[in-house]
Every structure is written in structure tokens, then in C-alpha cells.
Amino acid sequence: MTFVTLAGLQLQAYDYTKHHTMEEISGFMEQMEKNHPDVVSSVMYGTTYEKRHITLLKIGLNSTVPKKAIWMNCAIHGSEWISPAFCQYFVKEMEVGLAAAKTIKAVHGMDYTVGAASEVLWLRIKAKPSEAKAHRPDAGLERFAEVLSGLDYNAEVAVNRVGAFGSANPGQISVWMEQMEMDHPDVVSSMIYGTTYEKRNITLLKIGLSSTLPKKAIWMDCGIHAREWIAPAFCQYFVKEILGSYKTDPKMNELFKNLDFYITPVLNMDGYIYSWIDNTTRLWRKSRSPGTDGCTCFGTDLNRNFYANWGMVGISRNCCSEVYNGQSPLSESEAVAVTDFLSANRDQLLCFLTIHSYGQLILVPYGHPNISAPNYNELMEVGLAAAKAIKAVHGMDYTVGTSPDVLYANSGSSRDFARLIGIPFSFTFELRDKGDLGFKLPEDQIQPTCEEAYQGAMSIITYVHDKTFTSAAFTVTATLWTTLTAAWLSSTTLLRTAAPAHSGSGALRRMRSGRSRWWPRVGSVRVRRRKGDQSGEPARRFGGQRGFGGWWTVGEEREALRFAPARPRSL
Numbered sequence: 001m002t003f004v005t006l007a008g009l010q011l012q013a014y015d016y017t018k019h020h021t022m023e024e025i026s027g028f029m030e031q032m033e034k035n036h037p038d039v040v041s042s043v044m045y046g047t048t049y050e051k052r053h054i055t056l057l058k059i060g061l062n063s064t065v066p067k068k069a070i071w072m073n074c075a076i077h078g079s080e081w082i083s084p085a086f087c088q089y090f091v092k093e094m095e096v097g098l099a100a101a102k103t104i105k106a107v108h109g110m111d112y113t114v115g116a117a118s119e120v121l122w123l124r125i126k127a128k129p130s131e132a133k134a135h136r137p138d139a140g141l142e143r144f145a146e147v148l149s150g151l152d153y154n155a156e157v158a159v160n161r162v163g164a165f166g167s168a169n170p171g172q173i174s175v176w177m178e179q180m181e182m183d184h185p186d187v188v189s190s191m192i193y194g195t196t197y198e199k200r201n202i203t204l205l206k207i208g209l210s211s212t213l214p215k216k217a218i219w220m221d222c223g224i225h226a227r228e229w230i231a232p233a234f235c236q237y238f239v240k241e242i243l244g245s246y247k248t249d250p251k252m253n254e255l256f257k258n259l260d261f262y263i264t265p266v267l268n269m270d271g272y273i274y275s276w277i278d279n280t281t282r283l284w285r286k287s288r289s290p291g292t293d294g295c296t297c298f299g300t301d302l303n304r305n306f307y308a309n310w311g312m313v314g315i316s317r318n319c320c321s322e323v324y325n326g327q328s329p330l331s332e333s334e335a336v337a338v339t340d341f342l343s344a345n346r347d348q349l350l351c352f353l354t355i356h357s358y359g360q361l362i363l364v365p366y367g368h369p370n371i372s373a374p375n376y377n378e379l380m381e382v383g384l385a386a387a388k389a390i391k392a393v394h395g396m397d398y399t400v401g402t403s404p405d406v407l408y409a410n411s412g413s414s415r416d417f418a419r420l421i422g423i424p425f426s427f428t429f430e431l432r433d434k435g436d437l438g439f440k441l442p443e444d445q446i447q448p449t450c451e452e453a454y455q456g457a458m459s460i461i462t463y464v465h466d467k468t469f470t471s472a473a474f475t476v477t478a479t480l481w482t483t484l485t486a487a488w489l490s491s492t493t494l495l496r497t498a499a500p501a502h503s504g505s506g507a508l509r510r511m512r513s514g515r516s517r518w519w520p521r522v523g524s525v526r527v528r529r530r531k532g533d534q535s536g537e538p539a540r541r542f543g544g545q546r547g548f549g550g551w552w553t554v555g556e557e558r559e560a561l562r563f564a565p566a567r568p569r570s571l
Helices: 022-035 082-097 141-149 170-183 230-245 250-258 269-275 333-344 376-394 414-420 443-470 472-490
Strands: 002-006 009-013 040-047 053-059 111-114 132-135 157-161 188-195 201-207 216-222 259-264 349-357 361-364 399-402 425-431
Touching: 022 040, 022 053, 022 082, 022 170, 170 188, 170 201, 170 230, 170 269, 188 333, 201 230, 216 230, 216 443, 230 250, 230 259, 230 349, 230 425, 230 443, 250 259, 250 443, 333 414, 349 414, 349 443, 361 376, 376 399, 376 425, 376 443, 414 425, 425 443
Parallel strands: 216 259, 216 349, 349 425, 361 399
Antiparallel strands: 002 009, 002 157, 040 053, 111 132, 188 201, 201 259, 361 425
């Protein structure tokens, strides 16, 4: 099927001369609602025995007073295929008649006037004050697009293909999630685990075979930055692939038995919806919360708002900046939702994957240039293997490293927070491309981008799974590490060690009480010296800049977080 895009919206060339499957009819209904948001809305008013939604289209102009209505239903008998064909034809004919308040003569091959009615029918094509006329030729909508492109309209005309894997608007993604749960009730369920600033639900899909025993899990989120449309497309592709293979692929079936997948297709729902409004909002990045302290700008960079080195590097205190890190750690409800879920399930979670664009990168913790994860070498090996798997698909090169090494320093990211609380494998994927097209990656690159990134993600997931479920030594070590960490976190008195002051170990820390207490490194962070740094200095002053005070080693972030920060001042 073909459709024409007018000012970013779509007029579908739907073949009304053929019978259509239920999936195609559902797509037709979604397209009508998308094409005519001023006059068309859908209402789910029941479910079938097999738990499919019963949905109607409500069509009409808005009114401030109660209106009368006409009811029409088709296909109460499954075998009567001509019946739904008529309902679709009827709606199609109404596309021409919806704006009956103004005259539109829609006789095939005849001229017709595009006036005020176009505000409803053709979805806000802005004609110049002089009356314009368009010819609707026999060749169909593709020829119609050519005619329109020659008129004096402020409208972008493009021809695209429906059915190819492409970017989906927020409403389509929500419907798709419901469909996945309905189509695969034995392995898919949904969970609302938070709300956005604008009170939209933050929902994940939990995917895996049922088990009577506790299972380990994989986390994946997409769309934390609104303008990175390729990310939600990848989450949908990933779900499609694993659901399509777990019954036939023995390895995927094994993963489904041992692991649950927690997948959030769009984390920043408010920002993502805002980015779909028009070309002026397409590159919106942040959340949609309002500024504070007199700032008139909106939004916080959600990937700078987590409680992991918050406010230290790669941020701005200017609320109009794209990397504004928020009024305080976890000031954004979206970051709180992820934090609470990860914290509650950290013993279950083996791997954290957050999907972004662009740059063709696989990033490992941490975003601070002086801190690296205790399993940094292993993270690099796993990341490099994923990059190799990606390259094998379409020849694309992905660079692997910490953000300071291959991109830029940053703090307050979800990736760093996941590793900080003990999730052993934490990665950021920055998908295509390397900057030529950037956030506006064309739809013809969505499919290959998802294909290669899928292999990279599966390389990591397979490694994590096999290490966990085939290595008894790893299981014992992980259990011991978790136990020791939990004991340390719950302890209010730490044992002194005999380590001398300034011994050169980046794992030492002096408490802000002023007494000389030196502690060995514990937890999930360690200091990494910059190249050329021979000072051996284990601590630095961190007082006043963000409301904290005292001396502490950069590596001992977990210990630093034991102190509740004062409200940060604007810098």
C-alpha cells in the first residue's frame, strides 16, 4: 500500500476493491484516526471471547452541545466478508464528506476547491489567501501528489511505503504493546511502573516463559531521549524477533525459560509525543516538566538526572540547556520510576541495556573520566564481541569504550546508576549513524539498523546468560559479592584498616568528619587515574559545588551517596 504525506500527515491509498485481514483493517482504523485527529477517534468498548478488542471509530466535528448519532456495525457473522469491506468504503467516502460545512465536489476526475474545509479534510494544508484548485486524476494518489507539489501550497509532499518497518507514533506504539500482550498471553504481560510529568503511564513488556522459581532478567529501555526515534523502533523490532523465534530456536527457548525480558519501548513518553507535533518540535530531547526558580524553559535531560555522580561532569545548570540535569537528583518522575524498579529488582537483573542514537557506539560505565567499573575489562570484551556481531550483518563499525574515552564525559546516566547498584553488565547502545543524518535517520535505514543492533544485543544477552547458567563459580562469586555489598550498605560502622594516608590507592576515602579514616574500596566503583597522572592522590575536595561537603575519593561514589545532599544551588 502507498500513502502520501501532506505537511507530515498521511492520506492512505488503501485498496478498497479487495478483502482485508483483521490486521490490515486494524491498521486502516489507526490510519484514519491519525489522518483526521480533529474528527476521528477510536473507542474500545469490549473484548471478544479470545480477548481481542472490539473497537469503533467515532467520526464527527467537535461540539460544545450534545449531538445525535448514527450507529453502523459490520461482520457480526464471520463469513460475510463483504460487510467489513462496505464499512471501510463508507469511511473512505466520508473522508471527502467530513468537511461538509464547506463545498468540496469530489467527483472523480473533476476540479474541486480546497478552502476552509481543508482544515479538516486535508489536515491543515495551508493555502495562500487566493483560492487554489487541485485536480484529482485517474492515476491515483501518487499522481495526485505530483499535482499538489506543483501548487502554491505550504505543504511537503512525499510518497512512502506502508508495511515496511518504520517509526511509529506514540499511539501506535501503545496499541502495538496491547497487541503483543493479546497475541502472546503465555509469554507477554505488561506492567505500569511509573508515570510521566504529564501523567502518562510508563509501561514495560515482561516477556518470558512462566516459572515456579525466581528467574533472572534483562532490562532494555528505548526512547529516554525523545528525538532518537530509531530507539523505540529497535525495541519493537527486538520484541518482534524474540517472540517470533522462541518456539523454533532452541537457544531462544532456553533464554525464555531462564530469563525474563523487561522492555520499555518509550521511556520519555511526554517528550516523544511532543517530538511528533511538527518539524519545530522534531528534535526535542528532554522531558516536558516546567522550569523552576523563574526559568521559563521546559524539560530535564533524563539521562543526567539519575543518582550516579549527579551534577559532576557533562551537565548544565541552565534549565534551557539540552543537558540540564534537573533541580536535584531524581527530580523527574521518569527517573524515579526507573530507579525504583531497578532498585527493587537489582538481585534479579543481570544486564541493563539502554538504547540511544546516534554515533554507532557501545558505551560501558562510567561517564566520569576518573571512575571505571570493577569488571571494566570484561565489559570491554563483551562489548567488542557485540560490535563484531554488528559488523557481520551489514558491515557497520561500532566503537566500544567508556563515554569519556569515545564520546564525552557525563554524569547522572541510567547506565551508570544500573552498574552502581550492582547490575553487573550495563551498556548504552548508540545506533546509526555517525552524524551525517543524525537523529533524522531515514526510514529506509530503520530495518538494517535494527537487524545489526539486534545481533549486538543478542551477543551480550547470550554471553550473560551462558555465564550465569553454566558457570557455578560465577554464581558463587556473584552471590558472595551481593551479600558483602548488602552487608556493607546496611552497616553504620566501618572497620578501620591500617592503610597509610595517600598510599596511592584510589580506593581510599577520608570521611568529612575531619577524622582520618581510610577505607578499602568496596562496592561497584573504582578510581581510574587519568593518563599521565602520577600524583597518587586518592581524594579530592568536593564541597559546596553541588551542595555536598567533605573529602572523598572520586571512586567511592557509593559511600558518598550515604550523605543526603543539600538542595543544589543554580550555577
